[in-house]
Amino acid sequence: MSQYTCRPAMLCGLFVLLLLTSGGYCAHAQNATLKLALDWYPNANHLGLYIAQEKGYFRQENLAVTLYTPVDPSTVLQTVGSGTDDFGISYQPDVLLARAQGVPVVSVAGLVPHPLNSVIALQSSGIARPRDLVGKKVGYPAIPTNEPLLGTMLKTDGARGLQDVELVNVGFDLVPALLSRRVDAIVGAYWTHESIVLEKQGHPVHVMRVEEWGVPDYYELVLVTNESTIKSKPEIITRFLRAVRRGYEDAAQDPQAGVDILLKGTKAEVDEKIERPGAALLAPLWKTDKTPFGTQDAAKWESFTQWLQANGLLAPHVKAGDAFTNRFHSGN
Amino acid sequence: MSPPDRAPPVAAQPAMAPPVTPYIGRWRRLTGHWMPAALIVLVLLGVWEGYVRLWAVPKWLLPAPSVIAMTLVVSWELLLDHTLVTLVEVVIGFGLSLLCGVLLACGIAASRTLERALYPFVIASQMVPIIVVAPLLLIWVGYGLTPKIIVVALTAFFPIVVNMVDGLQSVDPDAVNLLRTMGANHWQIFIKVQVPTSLPFLFSGLRVAMAVSVIGAVIGEWVGSSQGLGYLMIRSKPQFLTERVFAAIVILSVMGIALFVLVGVIEKLAIPWWHNEQRQRSLR
């Protein structure tokens, strides 16, 4: 071999060797493909996720994440519990109910730290507080948790409880039910969404937040995964949460830029006029001072579990401590 | 005068049945009817039960048949209440559909103009997805039983009308001519020949309509109701009571089958000549 062919060949060989060995050094951060089931159609609640996607935070953690909305959103905990989905967005009461039935889901992060659920009535109806609902019709989406929520609110305001109102199952079409005056108020509606929809249609509303009327503070949206992932792939959860945290921190800083990204990510399927004010309302909820974003408050889990159990909605054997974990929250 | 003919011999006996006592023979005939289906069901249930137990499938994902059976027994009162509501919706909706469907079919069969004007709407009624119409009905009509009944009626409407129109139009032209030569007017021909001819077709449509009525009731309840088996299903899901969902499905299936068979029984009573003729024709 002449010196002219030898040197390039050696350089190539060295290069290839470097590539192979560098693969070994990065073994602990292998690429992973993850599926995350959203709780509903994409909206301002999911800002941080879309930001993490768009700005490459997931990519930087070597994660390829698919965000999607299941055809039937009520199946999120079942798909996560069975392992079909790696992560899901669900609700704190639902997580507890699922665990009562043996579904192995665990909440690893709190995305929205306060309830968004509220009772909404048109201002023209004159209903401004729970007591005003006595003898009236309240529409709800047949999700069982709404019943004790409303019951507690009524009792706190001096009424007897659920027996004083007529609950009507209106499916998920809460706004049309209220506008058509078929019901006098709705529960199960978000004060960051349905109230905006109504006001944009020219109907000012009264909003009664559940945590202001006797219901213990709880997480509206939590990020869940299943127990087997926790056991076998803990570092993936850590990486995932890191990216999610960065996304939500950006969302808290500049929610409107986040909405731009949301629009781009969902190809403008979302209604900008609703999501922009919604994002503005949510941003303060995401701002945290000490704890990293997503860390869950044990007291909130305990008090809410007890409240569910006291209202007969949750079996007594369920332990709040098993339903959530902060293990995977790292620093920067 | 003429010697009366003998009627042809009664339907031929099946080839050489062995001499058994009548009691056992009847038992064999009855079981012969449902035995094959029952066996298949039992085998499937066995496989299902085995799969769930051997692979330790959690209850909230796929409950075993034994668990579902337990739920049916334990929660029978709750299930009965909701079953009755759904049953009422199905029956009233079906009845409404029958009435409107038959009237519309008579109109379409009677007049070419009406046929051209109305038939496209009949077809369109089937194309619009009920799951989209049902929430709108709730807004327009309210949240009681009425919107569910309307949903059931809309689902059952199409097979009834189409089959009845086919039946009315399939009348034997020679029979019509016969009546014309006897001086019958249009109305007499309609009542005495067209309507009886259409009955077998109508019952065929009724059987289909009855089956889809049950589905229609459930969909109507999903979208907004406080009672009924459909409502029970959507309420049990977020509570992860999958075995209750399945129990409701079992009841719905039984309801559907029972109603289907009921229509068949009414058909045998209403048009006995049809079945006898069919049987006769198959034996010749």
Place this chain on the structure above:
Amino acid sequence: MKQVASDAPAEVGGVAKVRVEGVSKYMLQHGQSFAVLQEVNLYANAGEFVSLIGPSGCGKSTLLNIIAGLDQPSSGTLYLNGCRAEQRLGTVGYMQQKDLLLPWRNVLDNVILGLELRGMSRRVARARALALMEEFGLKGFETAYPYTLSGGMRQRAAFLRTILPEQEVFLLDEPFGALDALNRAQIHAWLLGLWESLHKTIVLVTHDVDEAIFLSDRMYVMTARPGRVQRVQVIDLPRPRHLEMITSAHFVALKAQLLAALRREPAAEPQDRPP
């Protein structure tokens, strides 16, 4: 043997029950108009038994349809009971080839159909029909359904249905075609007996020369399409007729003549058969 060269109603001053004068019928097929019947002249006097015979496709059934009122002639006139009858439906009894018993009615309710259509109450009609059931060999089958009857019984039931409304004229379109020879012989004898007691005018269309000769007073022989009356034959066999007459010399001679006349006329090709 008398053969009438031209056809004219008998009895001066008498009015024929049925008179077909110069009736022609044209039909459209594939845009082309063709003649099914051409200048047909036919009559039947009161109480006469007239038969119509001809090759397939010569328009016999069309002619009966026209007389019954189901169809109108393209040209020519029809007289029933002496009057021009434009709306003829229901004035003559018409028994078609198929018995057309309604399967959803039992035998009794089937035979009273004609009476029912005229407005008679079912009760009265049933009583009237019951009185005749035995004569028609249907005793014991009043509540039976048509599918249980033999071919012969169905035809007799159809016949009873035809005659119950007691019209003056009856048209029979090959009513016994579906029966076998033995049954047919029996039914001919029975029919003649019935006709003699009822004194009605009958126009019979048939393929069977024997049947036509045995039953009728006069015979019209038609040509192939377009159908015209080729020949009118008077049947001068004595009445009442007996089955033994079929083998008599006179009968055989008549039959030979008529068969010869028929053989001269080839049957129409199948694709031209009128609808």
